[in-house]
Amino acid sequence: MRADAFLAAADALPVAGLDTLVERGGLVVVAPHPDDESLGCGGLIAAARAAGRDVRLVVASDGCGSHTHSELYPPDKLRALREAETLRAVAILGLAPEAVTFLRLPDAHVPGAGPEAEAAAHAVAQAATACAAGAVFVTWRHDPHCDHKASAAIVGLARPLMPGVAIYEYPVWGWTLPPETEVGPTPQGFRLDVSAYRTTKARAVAAHESQTTDLISDDPTGFRLEPAMIDRLSGPYERFVAVTA
Template structure:
C-alpha cells in the first residue's frame, strides 16, 4: 500500500477510548527527539493524565543535531535547553518532570541494534515496569528520519525481550512522504479523540521554542518546524498504529 492510501485508511481507523489502547494501566511514550512527544502524542499524554493514569516519557536522543552551527548554543547548552523545553512542554500536558527520562544518545546517530540499542530497550522496559504500562508508543518505522526508525527498532528490541509488550506507532515525519511511497500493509489500530486537549497540545508544541521560533538565531542552517508541518498535529484525533515485533523495522 502506498502512503497516500495508508493515511487515508488511518484517518478512518475506529475512534476508541484510552482503555482500548492501554487497558486500565499506564503508558510509556518513546520520543526520538525532544518535541516528538508533543507533536505525535500530546493529546494521548494529556488524556492519560486527565484520567489519572501513570505516564512515562523516554527521549532517545540529545537533540543536539537541530542547530549544529550555533555559537550561542554549543552542544551542551543546546542539550540543556531542549531538555528544559521538554519539561515545560509536558507540564502543559499534566506530566511531572520527574517522569521524563533522557537517554542522550547522539542526535542523527541513534543505534538500531547492538549494545547501546539494547541498553535503550532495557531503559524503556524499566519505565514500563515503573508505571505498569499497558502499552508503549513510538514513532512509525516508516518516518523518513534515521532516529525515528532507530527508536522504532529499539522498541522492537524491547518487544523481543518481553513478547507480551503491546506497542503502537505514531507518525511524525511520515506525513511528509511522497504519496507513492510504499509502506506495506494497511494500518490496524485506533484513533484517539484528543479534541479536549488541542489547546494544551498547542502550548506543549510551542514550548519547544528552539524548534518553533528564531530563538537560536545565529545558525542559518538550523532546523525549524514549519507551520504546515505543525498543522498535521492540530486536529482532534491522534493516530496509533498497532505494531507487531516483526513490523517494527521500516
C-alpha cells in the same frame, strides 16, 4: 501498500477511547527527539494524565542536531535547552520531571541495533515496568528520519522484555514521504479523540521554542518546525498504528 493510501487509512482508523487503546495500567511514550512527544502524543499524554494514568516519557536523542552551526548554543548548551523545553512541555501535559528519561543518544545517529540500542531497549522496558504499562507508543517505523526508524527498532528490541504490553506507532514525518513509497500492509489500530486537549497540546508544542521560533538566531541553517507541519499534527485526533507481535 503505498504511503499515501496507508496514511489516508490511518486517518480513517476507528475512533476509540483511552481504555480501549491502553486496556490496563500506565503507558510509555518513546520520542526520538525532544518535541516528538508533544507533536505525536501530546493529546494522548494529557488525556492519560487527566484519567489518572501513570505516564512515562523516554527521549532517545540529545537533540543537538537541530542547530549545528550556532555559536550561542554549542552542543552542551543546546542539549540543556532542549531538555528544559521538554520538561516545560510535558508539565503542561501533566507530567512531573521524574517521569522523563533522557537517553542522550547522538541526534541523527540513534542506533537501531547493537549494544547502545540494547541498553536503550532496557531503559524503555524499565519505564514500562515502573508504570505497569499496558502500552508503549513510538514513532512510525517508516517515518523518513533515521532516528524515528531507530526508535521504532529499539522498541522492537524491548518488546520481549515487556510481555503482554501493546505496541503502537505514531507517524510524525510520514506525511512527507513520496506517495508511491511502499510501507507494508493496511494499518490496524485506532484514532484517539483529543479535541478536549488541543489547546493544551498546542501550548506544549509551543514550549519547544528552539524548534518553533527564532530563539536561536545565529544559525540560518537551523531546524524549525513549519506551521503547516504543526497544523497537520494538531487536529482533533491522534493516530496510533498497532504493531502485531
